Amino acid sequence: MKDINIKAMFTYQGTSMVKAFAIFWAVLFIVTTGIILMVRVFLPEDAITNSQFSIYEMAAFIMALVSGIVALREDLRIAVQHGVGRPTFYLSHLLSALFLVGMLTIGGVILLYLGTWFLTGFDALTIKPLYQSIFYYQGVPKITVGLFLENRLFDFGLYFLGFGLGTFLSLLFYRLNKPWTIVVAIALPLAFIVTLSHTSSGNAGKMPLSPPEMGPVFLWMMLVSLFFLAVSWLLLRRAPVKPL
Amino acid sequence: MSIEIENITKCFGKTTALNQVNLTFEKGKICGLLGNNGAGKTTLFRLIANHIFPSEGTIRVDGEEVWDNDRVLGKMFLVSEGNLYPESMKVKDGFRSAGIFYPGFDLENANRLAELFHLPLKKKIAGLSTGYKTIYKLVLGLSVNTPYLLLDEPVLGLDASHRELFYKLLIEKIAESPCTVLLSTHLIQEAAPLVEQTIIIEEGKILRNRPKDDLLEEYCLITGPSSKLEEWLPGKKIVKKASLGGLASVYIEGTVEEADLPQGFTKEKLSLQEYFILLTNGGIAS
Numbered sequence: 001m002k003d004i005n006i007k008a009m010f011t012y013q014g015t016s017m018v019k020a021f022a023i024f025w026a027v028l029f030i031v032t033t034g035i036i037l038m039v040r041v042f043l044p045e046d047a048i049t050n051s052q053f054s055i056y057e058m059a060a061f062i063m064a065l066v067s068g069i070v071a072l073r074e075d076l077r078i079a080v081q082h083g084v085g086r087p088t089f090y091l092s093h094l095l096s097a098l099f100l101v102g103m104l105t106i107g108g109v110i111l112l113y114l115g116t117w118f119l120t121g122f123d124a125l126t127i128k129p130l131y132q133s134i135f136y137y138q139g140v141p142k143i144t145v146g147l148f149l150e151n152r153l154f155d156f157g158l159y160f161l162g163f164g165l166g167t168f169l170s171l172l173f174y175r176l177n178k179p180w181t182i183v184v185a186i187a188l189p190l191a192f193i194v195t196l197s198h199t200s201s202g203n204a205g206k207m208p209l210s211p212p213e214m215g216p217v218f219l220w221m222m223l224v225s226l227f228f229l230a231v232s233w234l235l236l237r238r239a240p241v242k243p244l
Numbered sequence: 245m246s247i248e249i250e251n252i253t254k255c256f257g258k259t260t261a262l263n264q265v266n267l268t269f270e271k272g273k274i275c276g277l278l279g280n281n282g283a284g285k286t287t288l289f290r291l292i293a294n295h296i297f298p299s300e301g302t303i304r305v306d307g308e309e310v311w312d313n314d315r316v317l318g319k320m321f322l323v324s325e326g327n328l329y330p331e332s333m334k335v336k337d338g339f340r341s342a343g344i345f346y347p348g349f350d351l352e353n354a355n356r357l358a359e360l361f362h363l364p365l366k367k368k369i370a371g372l373s374t375g376y377k378t379i380y381k382l383v384l385g386l387s388v389n390t391p392y393l394l395l396d397e398p399v400l401g402l403d404a405s406h407r408e409l410f411y412k413l414l415i416e417k418i419a420e421s422p423c424t425v426l427l428s429t430h431l432i433q434e435a436a437p438l439v440e441q442t443i444i445i446e447e448g449k450i451l452r453n454r455p456k457d458d459l460l461e462e463y464c465l466i467t468g469p470s471s472k473l474e475e476w477l478p479g480k481k482i483v484k485k486a487s488l489g490g491l492a493s494v495y496i497e498g499t500v501e502e503a504d505l506p507q508g509f510t511k512e513k514l515s516l517q518e519y520f521i522l523l524t525n526g527g528i529a530s
Contacts, residue, residue: 008345012345077329084345241328244327244331
């Protein structure tokens with residue numbers, strides 16, 4: 001049995017993730033507070049508008065995606081330079097993914113409730129979780145524990161999907177040679193656009209989406225993420241470490 | 245207890261960088277890995293440190309295979325030309341990271357060495373000059389206290405005074421906490437006093453692997469008057485000949501006792517650099 005140096009690797013990666021998350025959350029807090037302040041100052045309290053505001057989840061998804069892309073290459077180089085093998089590195093990468101996704105999910109809840117609290121008694125603007133904006137577009141009568149958990153599961157799955165996709169894309173382009181990089185860089189967005197146009201043409205007029213069974217949706221997101229992460233491991237296990 | 249390299253072959257596409265290399269680096273020795281550009285030195289270092297995988301063969305450290313083996317990989321530190329540190333990382337953060345991964349890392353020593361080399365701690369590693377990037381890695385290498393220290397071109401970009409300081413600090417470090425050092429350099433003359441075991445590599449193949457002193461006994465340089473030298477030479481195995489005016493010099497295989505030399509002849513022992521050039525460019529290898 002080979003010894004693994006997971007503690008050191010996770011300490012390094014976890015610290016980086018905490019720093020990255022702290023900066024991200026601070027920026028989102030400033031943006032959210034700024035928007036709320038602007039609305040409260042410039043919009044009369046009885047203004048007839050019902051704007052919804054849910055930027056956090058999309059920003060957090062992008063954050064998870066970018067973290068998956070950036071953290072992988074940087075941390076792999078650090079790992080190999082400091083005597084940590086690829087399996088240990090990847091295990092730590094997965095743990096740090098869960099750690100980051102957890103922080104993003106909790107951070108979202110805190111920001112949501114802080115924002116809602118700032119907007120108490122002001123109906124012109126509401127901060128809504130992305131999940132509710134998509135599936136409960138016309139509003140829900142009461143936030144139950146079940147709906148709260150559904151929101152969080154959706155966020156967690158979404159961020160994990162972002163991280164998994166980021167890791168996969170990072171490794172894919174890391175392993176491909178230049179001609180294939182160009183081919184894939186063109187083919188991937190094309191495939192995405194074609195798939196999207198086919199899907200949306202079939203669903204025309206069906207928005208807003210009806211509330212899903214959260215269990216299967218969460219499972220689907222986790223399975224797709226795990227698929228990306230499993231393929232990523234196959235790409236990583238014999239990957240040469242290239243200097244910058 | 246050593247680094248054992250067995251039948252290592254490494255191909256990059258159609259290029260064979262290393263071809264059936266077999267080597268053993270004995271523990272506690274300073275091994276000099278010498279070779280011309282493209283000989284395969286860096287590839288060998290990168291294979292030992294598991295940055296890349298071989299096409300064939302095995303590398304064992306203290307009896308265990310190195311591939312993704314944290315216990316073994318944690319016993320070595322590679323100072324190489326390539327930069328593996330994030331662009332945003334500062335020197336002091338690099339020291340802190342090394343402390344996380346290497347329990348034996350001596351931060352106090354790293355700070356002392358940084359001061360000796362005038363290495364700015366608050367500067368980003370990517371923003372350092374070539375010489376200071378090398379110094380940063382050397383400071384780490386001299387402070388991690390691993391049993392194996394791999395130095396691939398450790399004086400790249402260093403000025404003469406920094407090179408001298410590095411050699412002095414390396415000797416001090418080995419005296420304080422002995423370790424096995426694998427050193428590759430093009431500045432053979434400077435590193436020669438440190439080297440105990442010499443490995444000469446050319447086009448991915450090992451030409452020589454012997455203790456330095458034994459190696460230098462292989463050939464000697466005899467100088468004397470041209471006419472007398474021609475008379476003396478029959479029966480000797482000549483490697484290379486040169487003449488200037490009335491004097492001629494000849495490299496011969498084996499050694500000759502001073503007492504056996506005719507009057508007016510001198511015998512010189514080859515330096516490691518002369519030996520290397522003779523072997524790789526003098527046609528002996530082929």
